[in-house]
Amino acid sequence: MSGAILLLPVYLWLILLSPFFYTPPDYLPAVEDRMHRVFAFGTLKQPWVRFIVTGHAGETKDAVLPGKRREGLNIIADPSAQTPGLVFEVNGRQLARLDRYERLGVRYERVKMTLDDGSQAWVYRRLQTP
Template sequence: MEVDIKSQRRKNHAIKSVWWINGLIILGLVAMGVAGWLWLSMLSPWFYDRPESLAPIENRQHNVFVYGTLRFAPVRWLVMGSTGTPEPAVLEGYRREGLDLKADDDAQVEGLRLEVSADELRRLDRYERLGIRYQRDKLKLEDGTSAWVYRRFPEHETSALHQLKWPLAQLRL
């Protein structure tokens, strides 16, 4: 009887160990997947080529108005390599609609104004896929300062498969 209890305990311990090991493996794979996606999206040389038609970025400090995911310090740190110098800001005459801003005289959008370097602006352009998914417009904020604001291209310009820089997007379906 005592031998059966000991062998049952060993068996239960082995089963728990297998579950823990499998859980750690799955957690590691998920973490590697997230890290890989972040690297591909923000740092890799693939999947985004700055369109040649865009004007070069002046080597100076720039103001950028952010109203979406870039309001969050961890996202800014991942994208720009720093959290920037965020200040609360308001953009009047626009309303937020999903990932975009739409002109609306009676509305305003609350966000942050960041002061960024030319290199940080390049990294923001990459994150927003400037020239492919977003355009960058110079707009006046409520306090009178001018800031770059990323706005989506019209849907028909961004939904075409050939616009993507992914290898599979080059296939003719």
């Protein structure tokens, strides 16, 4: 059991922070060095996940994404639906770490969407398979 506990930090480093196991596609633009708003509807709603990924759990605010429905790990268009979640701010470096966690360009894309209060935030959405 203690061996598993010792391996957990190594596993988290390999998956979340190391240069191994994820290479962002060349076509992705550089992350701007400024503050970014992110809408979370899944695992990133958990403060401990945000802390492990970005180094900062940060303050959150309840938010709703209109016209979208959560389906498993994804959100899909549904004009009659609303997806509840949280919105939080990150700097450019933290956004790049979120991109790595979400495997931007491999598993997810990051798109700007309008929340129910009229503000915009980045949302991670599953890439469609051909």
